[in-house]
Amino acid sequence: MVKAVVLGASGGIGQPLSLLLKASPTIDELSLYDVVNTPGVTADLSHISSIAKITGYLPADDGLKKALTGADVVVIPAGIPRKPGMTRDDLFKINAGIVRDLVKGIAEHSPKAFILVISNPVNSTVPIAAEVMKQANVFDPKRLFGVTTLDVVRAETFVQDITGEKDPAKTVIPVIGGHSGETIVPLFSLAKPSVKIPQDKLAPLIKRVQFGGDEVVKAKDGTGSATLSMAYAGFRFAEKLIKATKGEKGIVEPTYVYLPGVEGGDAIAKETGVDYFSVPVELGPSGAEKATNILGDISSDEKQLLEACKNGLKGNIEKGIEFVHNPPPK
Ligand SMILES: NC(=O)c1ccc[n+]([C@@H]2O[C@H](COP(=O)([O-])OP(=O)(O)OC[C@H]3O[C@@H](n4cnc5c(N)ncnc54)[C@H](O)[C@@H]3O)[C@@H](O)[C@H]2O)c1
Numbered sequence: 554m555v556k557a558v559v560l561g562a563s564g565g566i567g568q569p570l571s572l573l574l575k576a577s578p579t580i581d582e583l584s585l586y587d588v589v590n591t592p593g594v595t596a597d598l599s600h601i602s603s604i605a606k607i608t609g610y611l612p613a614d615d616g617l618k619k620a621l622t623g624a625d626v627v628v629i630p631a632g633i634p635r636k637p638g639m640t641r642d643d644l645f646k647i648n649a650g651i652v653r654d655l656v657k658g659i660a661e662h663s664p665k666a667f668i669l670v671i672s673n674p675v676n677s678t679v680p681i682a683a684e685v686m687k688q689a690n691v692f693d694p695k696r697l698f699g700v701t702t703l704d705v706v707r708a709e710t711f712v713q714d715i716t717g718e719k720d721p722a723k724t725v726i727p728v729i730g731g732h733s734g735e736t737i738v739p740l741f742s743l744a745k746p747s748v749k750i751p752q753d754k755l756a757p758l759i760k761r762v763q764f765g766g767d768e769v770v771k772a773k774d775g776t777g778s779a780t781l782s783m784a785y786a787g788f789r790f791a792e793k794l795i796k797a798t799k800g801e802k803g804i805v806e807p808t809y810v811y812l813p814g815v816e817g818g819d820a821i822a823k824e825t826g827v828d829y830f831s832v833p834v835e836l837g838p839s840g841a842e843k844a845t846n847i848l849g850d851i852s853s854d855e856k857q858l859l860e861a862c863k864n865g866l867k868g869n870i871e872k873g874i875e876f877v878h879n880p881p882p883k
Pocket residue numbers: 560561562563564565566567586587588589630631632633634635644648651655670671672673674675700701702703704732777778779780783
């Protein structure tokens with residue numbers, strides 16, 4: 554039996570993500586939570602003739618507790634999205650507190666659940682989640698994931714313009730680092746099967762993956778950021794994790810984890826100088842079972858990208874940790 558929970562289920566990501574989860578045969582029970590509109594979203598999805606039994610809650614009457622009790626997987630897309638001209642870090646002021654409070658609920662009501670953080674800025678919200686779980690003495694680094702799958706999905710899609718490959722998802726491209734601008738490091742040199750990218754097309758391609766989010770924010774013109782592609786990406790990661798926890802072997806996905814708590818992660822943390830980093834992680838019954846160190850295999854150009862990434866990430870991580878220990882006055 555697998556119970557999945559979506560926190561922020563009525564939003565732009567939350568609704569299509571909940572739809573995909575409701576339709577997935579890997580899920581037996583789905584619980585939706587949001588501060589608004591969950592009754593309507595739940596009633597609508599409840600008419601779909603799939604396996605998952607669905608419930609939905611608002612904050613009243615212990616809604617968060619009811620949604621989380623018995624959860625195996627909790628996905629968090631709660632929080633505000635960007636508008637043109639904003640960075641993901643500009644969302645910190647509001648989203649940091651939202652993620653902190655929701656994770657406090659997880660620590661209390663479903664401390665063993667796998668936690669998948671989508672809310673931005675992911676580079677900081679994942680350290681926030683970790684610190685909250687640590688304070689409650691229930692932190693298991695193998696069970697906490699920053700969802701960076703959209704960067705992988707974009708790399709697969711955008712490279713197709715160059716390779717002409719019919720099915721973009723057949724090309725596996727590791728994307729490492731964090732989830733914002735220059736902290737996103739796509740490694741086209743390690744694509745499998747290998748891809749031939751003309752030198753003049755490589756830099757624009759990398760930039761497009763790093764700033765793909767801006768493209769959508771601009772096109773949506775003040776009404777939000779990526780929601781549908783994110784729901785696809787979030788579902789893809791959640792479903793792979795669920796399959797791995799059910800015993801399927803060989804599932805490896807890039808995800809932003811607390812490296813010192815994952816096998817193989819210490820060496821990567823030493824090499825990068827940061828404790829939180831997205832790398833291809835082998836998923837299994839206990840969650841993040843092994844971090845793969847591919848840093849030794851990357852090209853010299855990619856090493857330069859990595860330097861910019863590390864510098865950006867450090868500040869984002871520290872900001873998240875600091876927020877939990879010294880919260881700003883209300
Ligand atoms: N990780 C990624 O790759 C990625 C991709 C796209 C968007 N995002 C981020 O995901 C977040 C959500 O984006 P969106 O477009 O769905 O926004 P949205 O505004 O459409 O939806 C957010 C939802 O969160 C709900 N919410 C707010 N506070 C809450 C709380 N305390 N408890 C429960 N629910 C709460 C809102 O009511 C709303 O329904 C943003 O922070 C965005 O930047 C991340």
